[in-house]
Amino acid sequence: MRYSALSLLRGALNGHRDWPQAWRNPSLKGSYDAVIVGGGGHGLATAYYLAKQHGMRNIAVLEKGWLGGGNTGRNTAVSRSNYFYPESTRFFDHSLRLYEGLGRELNFNIMLSQQGIIGLAASRHELETYRRWVTAMQLQPVDAELLTRDQVAARVPLLNMSRRARYPVYGAFMQKRGAISRHDAVAWGYARAADALGVDIIQHCEVTGIDVAGGAVCGLRTTQGTVRSDKVALAVAGHSSELAAMAGLRLPIESQALQAMVTEPVKPCFDHIVISPAVHCYLSQSDRGEFVIGGGTDLYPSYGQRGSLRGTEAVLGAVVELYPALSRMRLMRQWAGIVDISPDTSPIIGKTPVTGLYLSTGWGTGGYKAIPAGGETLAWTMAEDRPHELIEPFGLDRFVSGRLIDEGAASGVAH
Ligand SMILES: Cc1cc2nc3c(=O)[nH]c(=O)nc-3n(C[C@H](O)[C@H](O)[C@H](O)COP(=O)(O)OP(=O)(O)OC[C@H]3O[C@@H](n4cnc5c(N)ncnc54)[C@H](O)[C@@H]3O)c2cc1C
Incomplete structure (x- = not known):
């Protein structure tokens, strides 16, 4: 079903009364x-x-x-396919390729935005691990590259690049096809x-x-x-x-809560997905302007869909250290889901x-x-x-x- 601008406006004004159901009941x-x-x-x-x-x-x-x-x-x-083991890279890259054509396959706009995922290295050791990881992926072959400190600073201007930062940046891993979608x-x-x-x-x-x-x-x-x-x-x-x-x-399988949260919306200023594995926090900016923030699980088995305050604090503490400019933003929502973790x-x-x-x-x-x-x-x-x-x-x-x-x-x- 395709809609014209006029039919969308009419639908909005009449409470979408005449819209066909997307699926049966x-x-x-x-x-x-x-x-x-x-x-x-x-x-x-x-x-x-x-x-x-x-x-x-x-x-x-x-x-x-x-x-x-x-x-x-x-x-x-x-969505990304940067995994270390060939079995994982093969499977997840197939998935990323399917995502790249999914809007057309389903005739549904999934708003795929391939802005690239950047993984920050907070130590020389981590950078060396990334070097091996990039090589392992390129052997598949799947796109992956290393970024220098300067390249990271140019791509993510909001990052705290001070040498004396609590979480210094030594370089990064990047997969340009990494994406967010709806x-x-x-x-x-x-x-x-x-x-x-x-x-x-x-x-x-x-x-x-x-x-x-x-x-x-x-x-x-x-x-x-x-x-x-x-x-x-x-x-x-x-x-x-x-x-x-x-x-x-x-x-x-162990079931644990995993949290996410969003800030108030601001103008576009962050056009990559950036993750810091060392401190376990990551963020991207949504098409609505909100920062979408996530971290690690709450680390204990639970079926509670709220997540712990300790988990929220740990992630937000890391965000503020890495991106001091975000410290005055207000958090709008926080929630969790119960994820299924294998050994x-x-x-x-x-x-x-x-x-x-x-x-x-x-x-x-x-x-x-x-x-x-x-x-x-x-x-x-x-x-x-x-x-x-x-x-x-x-x-x-x-x-x-x-x-x-x-x-x-x-x-x-x-x-
Ligand atoms: C906060 C958070 C952030 C995440 N971020 C990412 C990310 O950025 N990228 C990524 O790749 N993954 C991410 N994940 C993980 C990802 O969301 C899940 O792995 C994925 O959605 C699992 O999909 P699913 O269909 O298996 O499960 P679900 O979407 O959870 O679907 C399972 C369904 O089963 C139903 N159900 C349960 N019990 C019964 C029953 N007895 N009878 C009938 N129905 C039942 C539930 O109601 C539920 O709707 C994140 C997860 C969370 C919680």
Whole structure:
């Protein structure tokens, strides 16, 4: 559907009364060929690619709240593919490429802005680590480069570049294709496109039980009734442990709060995403002029969606040290989401020991950027019932084989 300026104005004045719904509001059927639990980006993208690329039409997405109301609508919307290990770089770069064409694929403006991500080095040691990281990425080949102190100062004039700063800048890592986009648009775009292909998106439908018989999944119990299906995917982020336990699985996942916050809006003055892994804070300026600020998790298990004051203080303390000019700005909002952290901070995606039960979890602090590739590869895995090659290294079985992919240690941060 395309709108003229006049029809937009008319819609605004009459309360959008005549606008068609972007997706249907269907009732839950008794059985589906595939059911995806979780109406966040990963669940919706999986449903879309199952319908689009594998011709499945009898699919449901079950969401206990509203679409994109979980981490997909709570994140700081950074996409990048600068990871250390080849498995990670390959997967996340595929995702970034899908993002680069996503607006066209979904006919939905996701407002992708490839302003580049800069990772600050606060010591000579960190700069040396970046040198190896850049080389590892260039070998893939994926774009990555080192910046000198002067180049950083020219790109980020608000930074405190004093040699006596508490967090001195020795240089930086940069990926120019690093981007921010509109997270709601990603959820809505996938939802609208999946619905148009016949996928039933059922909101306010909480899954309360998973039925397993003879080692295979056969159905789900929900607050809107029971449903039969022999293919079920769990894409429920911070609630993965709870849901997997319903099928008798114990996951190596810890759920923690991750916070973000925004300042009042100001004129455009910051045109990169800048992260300081040493002090664990990052920021970008939104198209509305607000600074969008994030940091590390609250570091203890919790299902509280507010986050701790200690976490907020730690991030803001670092922002003020790094960008003294921001110290007089007012903070408008702060919130948190419950993220799903695996022991090696890499995702867990693919098959499980229960036949027909698939998982998309462990995205932790960095799964927004993975939505297109996570959805596409999980859909392939569900349709073929074997792991897609891009996600084969990220299976649950790595916690048995010991072939961990410790990006937390190798590339430091995962946003
Ligand atoms: C503050 C913050 C900042 C972040 N910043 C970034 C970033 O800049 N870049 C990046 O790549 N990633 C970032 N992330 C991580 C990213 O948001 C997540 O990894 C990603 O959104 C996960 O998507 P998802 O679809 O798996 O989960 P979600 O979007 O959380 O969707 C899961 C859905 O499952 C539903 N659900 C749960 N239990 C049930 C049930 N029993 N029945 C039915 N439905 C259920 C929930 O209501 C939810 O809507 C950030 C996260 C947070 C919290």
